[in-house]
Amino acid sequence: MAAKFTCIRVITAAILLILLPATTFSDLSSDRAALLALRSALGGRSALWNVSEPNICLWAGVTCSSNHSTVIELHLPAVGLSGSVPPNTVSNLTNLQTLSMRFNSLSGPLPSDLSRLSDLRNLYLQHNFFSGPIPGSLSSLANLVRLNLADNNFSGPIPTSFENLTRLATLYLEKNNLSGPIPDLNLPGLVQFNVSNNQLTGPIPKGIAEKNPKSAFEGNPLCGQPLNDLCDNGVGHSTKKKGKSLSGGAIAGIVIGCVVGLLLIVLILLFLCRKRREKGGVRSKVEGGTKQSDVEMAREKPGEGVEKDGVGGGFAAMSAKMKEKEKGEGNIAGGKSLVFFGKVGRGFDLEDLLKASAEVLGKGTFGTAYKAALETGITVAVKRLRDVSVSEKEFREKIEVIGKMNHVNLVPLLAYYYSRDEKLLVYDYLPMGSLSALLHGNKGAGRTPLNWETRAAIALGAARGITFLHSQGPSISHGNIKSSNILLTTTYEARVSDFGLAQLVSPNPTPNRVAGYRAPEVTDPRKISQKADVYSFGVLLLELLTGKAPTHSLMNEEGVDLPRWVQSVVREEWTAEVFDLELLRYQSVEEDMVQLLQLAVDCTAQYPDKRPSMVEVSSRIEEIHRSSLQDPAADIIDETEEKQA
Incomplete structure (x- = not known):
């Protein structure tokens, strides 16, 4: 008897081994037929699938299970798909877990038979032209975690049956033509929600309002928190406090007052400018009229404020400031100058640099960067350091280490300048930016x-x-x-x-x-x-x-x-x-x-x-x-x- 049962088990196992590959092949054959039906119905780059390749798991955008028995993901974002998705195509991929067809030109209604995808977790259809109502049958997708239908032409109400989607974490419905009230969805796991820019009306449910920002509801005639429009007796009519209208005489008085105030401000500014010019003229006479004011380097926005011929601040202004300080220290002739690294040709010196046209490239963590166009035709980038906290000796030691680093993927440090008030680093200029x-x-x-x-x-x-x-x-x-x-x-x-x-x-x-x-x-x-x-x-x-x-x-x-x-x-x-x-x-x-x-x-x-x-x-x-x-x-x-x- 034992031998008989052993024989039966062996025969049963053999039958299962024979049938298992056939079952796997059958699943992939069904999925292949569904994909080919989808391909024939839609325009776009799905037509580039190599249908002569028998293994659909190798087709672009198709992901199969670990044992290659069935399709579990279909990713076709931004591939120019157009037309309507017919029934019995995508819905025949019965083991699908992720469907992404976003950023295409798909139109028509959403197939109601998508409800057959019982394993579906992620559905991304945003930025298409789908129209008609959102199928209430989607609420039968019990495993759905993320649903994005934004930027389409869906109309009608938001299905109240979405409350059955107990695992839903993301619901994006913005930029459609949805109307009616927002259903009070009691979904504790819903952490991403947006219905902005629709035609929804009525009060915002309290449970949803508490979890989401104002931007999730804007662009609708809604009322309640977090919007500023209050609801009238909870029936959805917004109420706003109306102030008393101003009389014509009051408006005229306000206008006259504003004009008089503006004239007074202009007169005060003209007076201050005149006094400042007079003060500047006296200083010029005392100093012989040759010294430039000690102004800081220009603080223009990146790409603005080009200073031509060293006039109007920038390096020229700093040049005057540095010269004056070095004169007081007796350093004007044999004083501090640019320190170059390696085999960099000394095609310019500090004087040339400070006379260059300066353009602010940007302000970073360590200082302001400038594009300096020298008169000799050379263009370099100059970084003016701020908040340097180390001593001159330590600064020079560390900069020497930096200057010796030479690699094709590093911006080489060409030279530097150090003084008590100014620390400048000179680099190659790269016109493509960052x-x-x-x-x-x-x-x-x-x-x-x-x-x-x-x-x-x-x-x-x-x-x-x-x-x-x-x-x-x-x-x-x-x-x-x-x-x-x-x-x-x-x-x-x-x-x-x-x-x-x-x-x-x-x-x-x-x-x-x-x-x-x-x-x-x-x-x-x-x-x-x-x-x-x-x-x-x-x-x-x-x-x-x-x-x-x-x-x-x-x-x-x-x-x-x-x-x-x-x-x-x-x-x-x-x-x-x-x-x-x-x-x-x-x-x-x-x-x-x-x-x-x-x-x-x-x-x-x-x-x-x-x-x-x-x-x-x-x-x-x-x-x-x-x-x-x-x-x-x-x-x-x-x-x-x-x-x-």
Whole structure:
């Protein structure tokens, strides 16, 4: 009898082994049919799927389960999809967990049969042209965590049945044509909510109002908190206090009073200007009329206030000030001058520099940077240091170390000047500016997108420059790594600037834009370890990948830094959502982007000993960059199609 049962078990196991591959094949066949049906119904780059490839898990944007038995994610963001999504296409991907078709041109109603996707956790359909009501059947998606239908043409009410979505954490419905009241959704896990710019009416439910800012409701005729419009007896009519209207005589009196007051202010200003000119004339006569006033260097905004021919302040004003002080010290002939490094040709001296046209490039942590165009045709960048806290001897020793550092990915220090009142550093001038300006400066229609290959190359160049700094000794660090200190050549090669200056200045209160890069263990800006540099570089990588500034990464909420935001996104399994929209065109290198993202997360680990060294960081970026260059064909196709469009 025992032998009989053993035989039956063996036969049963054999049958299961035979049937299991067939079941797996059947699942993938069904998913393949669904994807092909979707491809034939929609225009866009889904048509570029290589249908001759039998393994759909290798198709762009398609992610399968670990055993390759079924499709669990479909990512088709910003790929030019158009048309209506027909029923029995996406809904036939029955094991789908993430669906992203955002930033396309999809139209028509949302298929109600999406409710069949019982495992769906993330649904991203924002920035399309979907219309009609939001299907109430979506409320049957019990596992749904994130729902984003913003920037569409949906109309009608918000389904009250959304209260059944007990796991929902994100509900974005802004910029649609939704009407009616906001349902009182009792969803404790709902932490991201936005219904702004619709046609919703009535009072804002108290439970939702308490958790969300005013911006989540603006652009609707709503009432109640957090908006300023009060509700009338709770029925949705807003009431505003009306002040008494002014009579015509009162208005005329106010106008006359304003005119008289303005005339008095003008007369006072003219009187003060006249007195000041008279005082200046007396001083000129006493001093022989040749001395320039002791004014500070110009404080124009970056890119403004070019001073021609050394007239009108800037270097010329400082020149007069420095000459006068050196005259009193008997240093005018053999006094202090520029100290050059290495084999730099002395094509100019301090006098030439101070006579140059000066343009303010920007104000940073350590001082103001200027573009100086010398009369000889040479253009250099000059940094005027502030709050230098070390002695002259220590300053010269540390600057000598900085000046001797020579690497292709560092901005070379050409020369410096030191006096009691002025400390100047002279660098090569790079006309392309900084990575920060390139990422965050021009957001208009004329902006040149920063593609993946360029970003990867910038990351590699910056990593190599910092790795070289760290190789000079365990106590050598940069101390102020941020995107505004990564300068670019005309071919977008990265050059690291401002290295070593953190040890020369007083530890002033840190601006928010610097704090976003600073490692959590750093308390003294002058004492930054190499592992703290790694943290800052990790934030820089996140900035490159997300396109977001370090301290303004999530809805401009204060206190939410970039590493925390990225980690929260990755933790919720919607990794693709962190990338800059300009990078989503390059689907062929999505795996490389994810690898660089993981490296950035490793670099921004909370504890220093958990972070890699810069040598390891450079090596990993080099591998990723090399992988990206092996198959650039997809990116070329993307760019060609974009130009044709």
